[in-house]
Amino acid sequence: MVNSAVIGYYTTQFGELWERSLMDLLKEALFGALTETGLQIDQIDAIFFSNMLSGVLDNDLHLGAKISEIIGQNIPIFRTESACASGGMAFHLGLNYLRSGSGKTVLILGGEKMTDYDLETITTSLASAASEEEQQAGLTFPGLYGLLAQSYLSTFNYTEENLAHISVKNHYHGSFNEKGHFQNQLSLQQVMSSPYVASPLKVLDCSPISDGAAAIVLTVDANLINKSPHKIKVLTSQVATDTISLKDRQNLLELKATKIASEKAFKACGLTPKDINLVELHDCFTIAEILALEDLGFWEKGRGGAEAVKQKTRFDDNDGLIVNTSGGLKASGHPVGATGIKQIGELFLQINGLATSRQIQSCNYALTHNVGGSGGTAVVNIFSNYED
Amino acid sequence: MVNSAVIGYYTTQFGELWERSLMDLLKEALFGALTETGLQIDQIDAIFFSNMLSGVLDNDLHLGAKISEIIGQNIPIFRTESACASGGMAFHLGLNYLRSGSGKTVLILGGEKMTDYDLETITTSLASAASEEEQQAGLTFPGLYGLLAQSYLSTFNYTEENLAHISVKNHYHGSFNEKGHFQNQLSLQQVMSSPYVASPLKVLDCSPISDGAAAIVLTVDANLINKSPHKIKVLTSQVATDTISLKDRQNLLELKATKIASEKAFKACGLTPKDINLVELHDCFTIAEILALEDLGFWEKGRGGAEAVKQKTRFDDNDGLIVNTSGGLKASGHPVGATGIKQIGELFLQINGLATSRQIQSCNYALTHNVGGSGGTAVVNIFSNYED
Numbered sequence: 051m052v053n054s055a056v057i058g059y060y061t062t063q064f065g066e067l068w069e070r071s072l073m074d075l076l077k078e079a080l081f082g083a084l085t086e087t088g089l090q091i092d093q094i095d096a097i098f099f100s101n102m103l104s105g106v107l108d109n110d111l112h113l114g115a116k117i118s119e120i121i122g123q124n125i126p127i128f129r130t131e132s133a134c135a136s137g138g139m140a141f142h143l144g145l146n147y148l149r150s151g152s153g154k155t156v157l158i159l160g161g162e163k164m165t166d167y168d169l170e171t172i173t174t175s176l177a178s179a180a181s182e183e184e185q186q187a188g189l190t191f192p193g194l195y196g197l198l199a200q201s202y203l204s205t206f207n208y209t210e211e212n213l214a215h216i217s218v219k220n221h222y223h224g225s226f227n228e229k230g231h232f233q234n235q236l237s238l239q240q241v242m243s244s245p246y247v248a249s250p251l252k253v254l255d256c257s258p259i260s261d262g263a264a265a266i267v268l269t270v271d272a273n274l275i276n277k278s279p280h281k282i283k284v285l286t287s288q289v290a291t292d293t294i295s296l297k298d299r300q301n302l303l304e305l306k307a308t309k310i311a312s313e314k315a316f317k318a319c320g321l322t323p324k325d326i327n328l329v330e331l332h333d334c335f336t337i338a339e340i341l342a343l344e345d346l347g348f349w350e351k352g353r354g355g356a357e358a359v360k361q362k363t364r365f366d367d368n369d370g371l372i373v374n375t376s377g378g379l380k381a382s383g384h385p386v387g388a389t390g391i392k393q394i395g396e397l398f399l400q401i402n403g404l405a406t407s408r409q410i411q412s413c414n415y416a417l418t419h420n421v422g423g424s425g426g427t428a429v430v431n432i433f434s435n436y437e438d
Numbered sequence: 439m440v441n442s443a444v445i446g447y448y449t450t451q452f453g454e455l456w457e458r459s460l461m462d463l464l465k466e467a468l469f470g471a472l473t474e475t476g477l478q479i480d481q482i483d484a485i486f487f488s489n490m491l492s493g494v495l496d497n498d499l500h501l502g503a504k505i506s507e508i509i510g511q512n513i514p515i516f517r518t519e520s521a522c523a524s525g526g527m528a529f530h531l532g533l534n535y536l537r538s539g540s541g542k543t544v545l546i547l548g549g550e551k552m553t554d555y556d557l558e559t560i561t562t563s564l565a566s567a568a569s570e571e572e573q574q575a576g577l578t579f580p581g582l583y584g585l586l587a588q589s590y591l592s593t594f595n596y597t598e599e600n601l602a603h604i605s606v607k608n609h610y611h612g613s614f615n616e617k618g619h620f621q622n623q624l625s626l627q628q629v630m631s632s633p634y635v636a637s638p639l640k641v642l643d644c645s646p647i648s649d650g651a652a653a654i655v656l657t658v659d660a661n662l663i664n665k666s667p668h669k670i671k672v673l674t675s676q677v678a679t680d681t682i683s684l685k686d687r688q689n690l691l692e693l694k695a696t697k698i699a700s701e702k703a704f705k706a707c708g709l710t711p712k713d714i715n716l717v718e719l720h721d722c723f724t725i726a727e728i729l730a731l732e733d734l735g736f737w738e739k740g741r742g743g744a745e746a747v748k749q750k751t752r753f754d755d756n757d758g759l760i761v762n763t764s765g766g767l768k769a770s771g772h773p774v775g776a777t778g779i780k781q782i783g784e785l786f787l788q789i790n791g792l793a794t795s796r797q798i799q800s801c802n803y804a805l806t807h808n809v810g811g812s813g814g815t816a817v818v819n820i821f822s823n824y825e826d
Contacts, residue, residue, distance in 0.1 A: 096677075105493045105519075105566055112521035112567035115814025117681035119569070119686060124698050126677035127815075128527060129519050131493075133500035139516060143531055150539035178493055179500035181507070289484075289514035291506035298507060308511050426503025427515075 054148055054270045055436050057278040058087030059243075059395035062161075064262035064383035072104055072163035074358060076113075076125070076261035077120055079388075080159050083265035087278065094267075095153030096126040100136035100142035102203035102385035106175045107167055133179035134334060137264075137390025138420030138429030142269055154271040162385035163262025172259055176386075181295040181425040192256055192335070194247030194296060194424040197339035201302040203250060208355035210250045214241035215358040217254050217334035220374050224381025225366060228410035231260045231383025249360040255336040258375040260383030266398065281436040285415070285431065286318040287410045293428035303352075305425035308345040312419070313429040318348070321415060323347040326432070327370055328400055328416035330393035333378040343373065344417055346430070365410045371413045375400060375408050390420035390429060397433050442536055442658045445666040445797070446475035447783035451649035452771035453619045456773035460492055460551035464501075465508055467776075469546055471653035475666065482655075482660075482664075483541030484514040485534035488524035488548035489775035494563045501793070505547070521567035522722060524548060525652075525778025525821045526817030529676045540789030541661040541664050543661050544701035546782075548775035549651030563653075567811040569683040580644055580723070582684060582812040584636030587725035588825035589690040591638060591708055596743035602629040603746040604724040605642050608762050611753060612769025614796035619648045619771025642810055643724040648771030652779040654786065664745055668790040669824040673708035673803070675817065682814035693813035696733040703818040704735070709803060711735040715758055718781035718786055721766040730807055731761065735820070753798045763788060778817060786819050 060082030062075050074422070084091060097117060104110040114127035132139045137160040144156045164172055173190050179187060199213060221236040236254060237328075244254040267283070275281055289312035291300055299306070316322055323346065333339035337432040340354035348371060349357050357363075363373035376396040379389060397416040399405040413435070420429045450463050450471030464487075472479060485505060492498040502515035514723045520527045525548040552560055561578050568577060587601060609624040620681055624642060632642035639820045656672070663669055678698035687694070704710055711734065719734070721727035728742035736759055737745050745751075751761035764770040764784040767777060785804040787793040801823070 063814065097628075103493075105491075106497060106499065108574070109494060109562065109566040110570070111490060111519060112682065112811050112814055115567075115679050115811055116569065117680035118814065119681040119683060122681075124680055124695060125677045126530075127520075127679050128531060128677075131519060133501050133519050140731065143516060143535075146535050146538040146540050146670060147531075149540070151537065174497065178497040178502075182498070185497070185805075200494050244558060258705065289516075290512045291503050291515050293507040293513055294500065294503035295507060295511075307512060389537050402637040422501050423503055426500055 052149060052270045052286045053277045054145060054268060055281045055399050056266050056268055056394060057275060057281045058083050058267040059398045061229050061392050061395055062262050063229055064260045064385055066165040067261040068165065070214035070261065072161055075261065075336050076117065076159060076161045078327060078345040079161060079263035079265040080157065083157060083267050087267045089267065091123055094125060094155055096097045096147060096156045097159045097208055098140040098156060099127055099129045100140035101129065101162060102131055102133055102136050102174050103162060103386065106164050106178060106285045122221055132427045133326045133389060133422035134386050135137040135422030135427040135429050136387050141390060141394060141431065142289055142429055145287050148268065148270045149181045150267040155267065155269040155274065159265040160387035160391045162387040163261050164259045165237050165261050165384060184236050184295060185213060192248040192251055192265045195335040195337055196297060199250050202337060204356055205303060206352045212243060212358050213255055213336040214238055216333065216339045216359055217241045217380055219361045219364060220333060221378040223375050223378025223408060227382050230377045230381055231258055232381045249336055250407045255383040259377035260385040262383060262385035262388045264393055264395055276312040280404065282398050282401045282433045283436040285432040285434055286315050287431045288314040289429050290320065292425055292428050294423055296424060304345050305341055305428065306425055307418065307425055307428035308342055308421065311430040312346045315432050319432050321432065326415045327372060328397060328410060330376060330396050331372045331373060332421040333374060333380050333420040334384060338388055346419060348404055372410055375405065375410065394417040394431065401435055440537060440658045442533060442656060442672045443663045443669045444656055444782060444786050445669045446471050447661060447786045448449045448474050449617050449649050449652040449780050449783055450646045451617055451651045452773055454553040455649040456553060458649065460549055462647065462745065464505065464549045464678050467549060467651035467653040468545065470546060473474055473657050475655045477655065478512055479509050482513060482545050484526040484535060484544045487515055487517045488528035489517065489550060490519055490521055490524050491550060491552065491563050491774065494566060520815045521810035522774050523778060523808045523810030523817050524775050527674040529778060529782060529819065530677050530817055533672060533675050536656065536658045543655065543657040543662065544652055546779055547653040547657055548779045550775040552647045552771035552773060553649050570629045572683060580636040580639055581723055583723040584639045585684060586690055587638050593691060594743055599630060600743035601643055601697055602626055604721065604727045607749045607752060607770055608768040610722060610765040611763050612765025615765050615770050618769055619646055620769045624729040625750045639723055644729040645722045645767035645772040648773040650771060650773035650776045651778040654779055654782055654809060668792065670786050670821045671824040673820040673822055674703050675819045676706060677817050678813050680813055682811055683780055684812060689733050692733050693729055693816065694728060695796060695813055695816035696807065696809065699736045699816040699818040703820050706819050706822050709820065711750040713803045714805045715760060716785060716798060716801045717761045717783045718764060719762060720809040721762060721768050721806040722772060732817045734807060740754060753796050754776060763798065781806040781808060782819065789823055800805055
């Protein structure tokens with residue numbers, strides 16, 4: 051298969067950006083990524099664009115043509131939506147586009163504008179990713195993940211403290227990420243004393259509502275890869291889906307889509323979890339990071355609660371596996387359409403030594419994990435250093 | 439490039455289907471297409487799903503996972519949205535997926551549920567595909583195409599009657615399509631005496647608000663193609679975008695995205711418009727069929743108004759070019775997410791001799807043309823008989 055590489059990355063600030071529109075953010079990310087790579091817009095063959103909520107929140111659809119207007123080009127622009135996995139799906143489709151021979155270089159762009167709305171509106175809008183029955187029952191995403199957390203804690207005899215350590219660790223990482231939504235560290239006591247959102251999840255177990263956009267440049271052009279000072283190699287991208295309704299799952303202790311996508315990913319590139327030392331995963335809630343590390347094969351099922359307490363997945367204190375150096379969704383924020391792209395961008399920064407004060411020492415293989423809804427969609431990508 | 443073929447097609451009834459939900463319709467189309475091909479669901483490697491409005495109208499997103507629930511499979515399911523071109527874009531991405539080697543057989547599925555809402559809600563929701571400025575000015579899609587029609591009629595000295603003939607012709611075709619929304623013929627007098635929606639467009643110049651779903655099975659599996667009794671060969675699929683705002687276009691007499699996509703398509707397969715004798719194109723309004731036939735290269739710019747009057751693109755009375763045997767969007771209906779897929783399905787029926795009372799005599803090469811918004815996105819696909 052033809053070699054493909056990410057050769058550039060740009061992210062806007064993530065946070066409550068009340069003075070910026072979605073289009074402002076997308077424009078900044080799009081041209082930011084071009085500037086990083088030194089490419090002109092006419093060197094981009096297509097754009098894969100991810101966004102979840104602009105239709106629901108702002109009656110704003112067909113953003114492909116609106117992006118065409120910004121760039122003054124008539125290239126194909128595809129929008130994909132798979133709830134919070136939209137960014138990962140856009141990357142996957144962009145990669146397939148290149149591998150099909152339809153183009154040489156594409157831009158993967160994602161963004162979301164979420165903080166201009168009251169909390170009820172935004173929570174209800176996000177619940178659009180849940181099943182009709184779950185929505186009618188009044189379940190929101192904290193509620194759904196609260197059920198998963200209850201099941202996990204009771205089955206394996208853990209307490210809410212086991213969850214809280216994930217938040218402490220991710221906020222520690224986030225304190226080194228100047229583009230992140232939150233840059234404050236949290237103590238265990240702070241997380242534990244925060245109010246409940248959906249028991250056993252407290253507000254500091256939950257990723258925030260954020261604005262932001264991110265873009266990467268992906269290419270199969272060997273000359274361009276060769277000339278690029280910064281790059282990471284794409285080894286594989288895999289997608290799986292699962293029933294969205296929790297009631298239809300055989301097992302609430304695992305997210306099957308994550309399991310299937312990661313098994314396919316490891317098989318496709320001939321690696322095992324032991325080979326990976328850097329992961330950006332989908333910690334929309336603290337329980338989600340624990341489930342993900344188990345379902346991706348890094349920790350045995352049920353061990354995650356105990357492992358979380360050790361906090362040994364830090365960039366500066368670990369046993370060989372480092373998780374969410376960006377601060378994850380929890381600290382760096384979760385502007386839905388941007389998240390899956392920012393995850394890849396974080397690996398790009400780390401592998402190329404561009405991660406400033408949170409730079410890890412070395413990385414052979416790295417993985418991203420992006421989830422839609424309560425596990426209905428999962429995208430797992432594996433990357434490496436680019437060796438010519 | 440590896441050969442790819444459409445090997446099955448199913449469409450639900452299009453129309454005002456108040457007793458059916460979107461999921462009902464999608465399920466019928468999905469399993470209908472499988473039944474047509476004799477395939478089991480586990481022979482499908484991925485689904486490409488198109489829908490425009492379920493988020494906006496029904497707070498219903500992440501439909502990939504909801505489709506996974508229906509089929510009980512964990513395969514990748516991608517949703518794409520490019521307004522009324524969503525179906526064509528899903529097909530394009532599905533084709534690229536197969537050509538990248540990621541799978542052998544995919545299902546392209548699209549649907550829309552539009553008739554449960556009052557006209558103001560649906561018109562405003564559809565306007566989500568227009569620019570913010572156009573929306574704020576109160577422009578709806580009839581308004582935008584009304585401006586295009588005014589420009590065309592005044593530049594080339596035509597009258598509203600030139601437009602009306604398109605509607606008469608498409609309703610004639612529609613009278614032979616038992617799955618279509620409208621199966622009544624219309625006289626020129628009926629079209630001309632219908633009330634204005636946005637001058638010069640009258641209600642009978644406009645495609646209707648419809649419910650419906652459609653699905654096709656697309657494969658690169660040579661054995662499967664060989665065994666399939668019915669098939670059409672995919673020669674090329676091309677996409678282009680353009681500024682969505684009419685005010686930013688250099689020329690209101692053509693849809694540039696259509697022009698670019700069709701030029702790329704003809705070049706890619708070494709054909710010219712003269713080689714094509716069957717077209718399903720995007721006649722969301724009567725003016726759109728005239729512009730499309732010019733921009734696709736079948737008629738010189740400005741000739742369309744005169745050609746329309748001749749009504750010589752009928753399946754049973756033509757000069758070698760037959761247009762919209764399904765009845766087009768005008769008569770067969772326009773459930774947005776389904777439209778681009780139904781267009782391909784109509785060619786599949788015609789080329790395989792399955793088009794019952796509207797069957798054409800023969801077809802060498804056929805083309806579909808699917809548009810988003812007022813021309814912001816265009817997808818052009820070319821097909822042929824499948825010769826082993």
